[in-house]
Amino acid sequence: MRKAIERHDVVVVGGGPAGLAAAIAAREAGADDVLVLERDSQLGGILNQCIHNGFGLHTFKEELTGPEYAARYVDRADELGVARRLGTMVVDISAGRVVTTVSAAEGVTRIAAGAVVLAMGCRERPRGALATPGHRPAGIYSAGTAQRLVNMEGQLPGREVVILGSGDIGLIMARRMTLEGAHVACVAEIMPYSGGLKRNIVQCLDDYGIPLLLSHTVVDIEGRRRVEAVTIAEVDEGLRPIAGTEVRHPCDTLMLSVGLLPENELSRSAGVELSAVTRGPVVDQDLQTSVPGIFACGNVLHVHDLVDFVSQEAAVAGLQAARYARGPQTPDDSRGIPVVAAEGVRYTVPSHVDPDRMGDSLTVRFRVDNEYRDRHVSVYLDDRRVQHRRRRIMAPGEMEQVVLRRPDLLAHEGLSRITVKLEEA
Numbered sequence: 001m002r003k004a005i006e007r008h009d010v011v012v013v014g015g016g017p018a019g020l021a022a023a024i025a026a027r028e029a030g031a032d033d034v035l036v037l038e039r040d041s042q043l044g045g046i047l048n049q050c051i052h053n054g055f056g057l058h059t060f061k062e063e064l065t066g067p068e069y070a071a072r073y074v075d076r077a078d079e080l081g082v083a084r085r086l087g088t089m090v091v092d093i094s095a096g097r098v099v100t101t102v103s104a105a106e107g108v109t110r111i112a113a114g115a116v117v118l119a120m121g122c123r124e125r126p127r128g129a130l131a132t133p134g135h136r137p138a139g140i141y142s143a144g145t146a147q148r149l150v151n152m153e154g155q156l157p158g159r160e161v162v163i164l165g166s167g168d169i170g171l172i173m174a175r176r177m178t179l180e181g182a183h184v185a186c187v188a189e190i191m192p193y194s195g196g197l198k199r200n201i202v203q204c205l206d207d208y209g210i211p212l213l214l215s216h217t218v219v220d221i222e223g224r225r226r227v228e229a230v231t232i233a234e235v236d237e238g239l240r241p242i243a244g245t246e247v248r249h250p251c252d253t254l255m256l257s258v259g260l261l262p263e264n265e266l267s268r269s270a271g272v273e274l275s276a277v278t279r280g281p282v283v284d285q286d287l288q289t290s291v292p293g294i295f296a297c298g299n300v301l302h303v304h305d306l307v308d309f310v311s312q313e314a315a316v317a318g319l320q321a322a323r324y325a326r327g328p329q330t331p332d333d334s335r336g337i338p339v340v341a342a343e344g345v346r347y348t349v350p351s352h353v354d355p356d357r358m359g360d361s362l363t364v365r366f367r368v369d370n371e372y373r374d375r376h377v378s379v380y381l382d383d384r385r386v387q388h389r390r391r392r393i394m395a396p397g398e399m400e401q402v403v404l405r406r407p408d409l410l411a412h413e414g415l416s417r418i419t420v421k422l423e424e425a
């Protein structure tokens with residue numbers, strides 16, 4: 001017999017830092033019945049395998065490890081009585097907010113949600129491996145998989161390591177493998193700039209004498225059963241390998257840290273509009289997606305550099321989800337005013353804003369498309385510049401933000417476009 005459908009006010013999909021902060025905010029905003037669904041056997045998400053410190057500097061003014069940061073949110077969720085189901089995989093979300101789950105304990109369950117918060121995090125890109133010639137021997141790991149093996153399962157994936165890609169996980173794993181007694185020959189990055197935070201380049205590579213080879217990539221992988229060597233070559237401006245620059249590095253392990261992608265299968269199944277740039281949902285000032293009552297936050301929305309920003313953003317999604325669930329909702333067909341990313345700005349989150357529905361101020365987050373020195377971040381309301389802030393250095397690996405003030409937006413009659421862009425001076 002088919003089970004009766006359950007009902008909950010706010011259903012949060014994913015129990016990582018985004019899901020936890022959203023659930024806490026929803027509960028604090030008065031939603032009585034908040035349920036977190038997590039496929040893993042514990043809450044905390046990717047933070048559970050991040051045993052290095054550096055988390056929570058903004059939120060707690062302390063340097064916490066990943067599990068410590070997560071524990072603070074789990075404790076708060078416990079205090080507030082946030083319900084959770086672990087070992088529970090969400091397999092479908094309908095546009096009408098019916099969430100289908102599968103678990104060993106309960107089998108298939110269907111839950112009708114007053115509001116849904118998407119907080120499924122992201123996955124690692126495999127791209128670097130697929131584009132590289134050679135066999136597919138053992139010894140090729142994504143950096144996140146290697147991190148899980150070392151930090152949670154007590155396994156050392158290799159002893160002589162080359163890392164392709166300079167995303168934060170790769171940088172952190174360069175240090176981790178060195179501390180565990182492995183030798184990391186180099187980190188090769190195809191772009192002329194690193195994809196990771198400056199502080200991670202200093203603390204994880206420079207401090208350990210590990211070279212970062214910018215504008216370099218892996219052009220060959222040797223070994224049939226196990227990796228025996230990789231060849232690295234310099235690339236030209238078109239990212240094509242330059243003949244004659246090849247250097248062979250004998251090694252037993254190649255780690256890939258070539259970027260992260262929002263985990264968006266469920267967003268798709270719910271019919272949520274996705275951004276071609278972030279690959280996460282398109283959202284408004286409430287972090288509501290194109291499907292009413294479905295909100296998104298954390299790495300499923302856009303890939304973050306610092307968890308503090310994940311928590312801040314998720315609190316907005318949780319609060320708005322609680323409000324939505326309380327209803328009644330007036331149908332709102334207007335998408336608000338578009339926030340346009342231009343000249344050096346790759347995207348903005350949110351991508352449209354309704355000044356009548358926003359709070360006194362709104363944080364708009366974005367990333368730049370290259371390394372820039374001594375540029376100004378400018379905000380235009382139509383053709384009028386209202387912000388012009390100098391930044392000494394900006395890089396794609398670091399998230400940037402501007403704060404929009406509601407009175408400014410309301411004072412601008414007939415506002416049709418908000419533009420965020422970089423300018424020389």
Ligand SMILES: Cc1cc2nc3c(=O)[nH]c(=O)nc-3n(C[C@H](O)[C@H](O)[C@H](O)COP(=O)(O)OP(=O)(O)OC[C@H]3O[C@@H](n4cnc5c(N)ncnc54)[C@H](O)[C@@H]3O)c2cc1C
Binds near residue numbers: 090
């Ligand atoms: C290696 C590494 C190092 C980092 N270092 C730092 C650092 O030093 N400082 C810092 O501030 N930040 C750091 N970060 C960034 C920070 O950890 C992330 O930004 C943050 O964890 C993202 O939170 P999230 O909740 O969006 O995603 P996640 O932490 O990935 O959580 C998503 C959760 O959703 C669950 N889930 C996914 N799909 C489903 C489904 N279908 N059903 C049920 N559950 C599902 C997953 O199991 C997971 O628990 C690091 C990240 C990594 C990967």
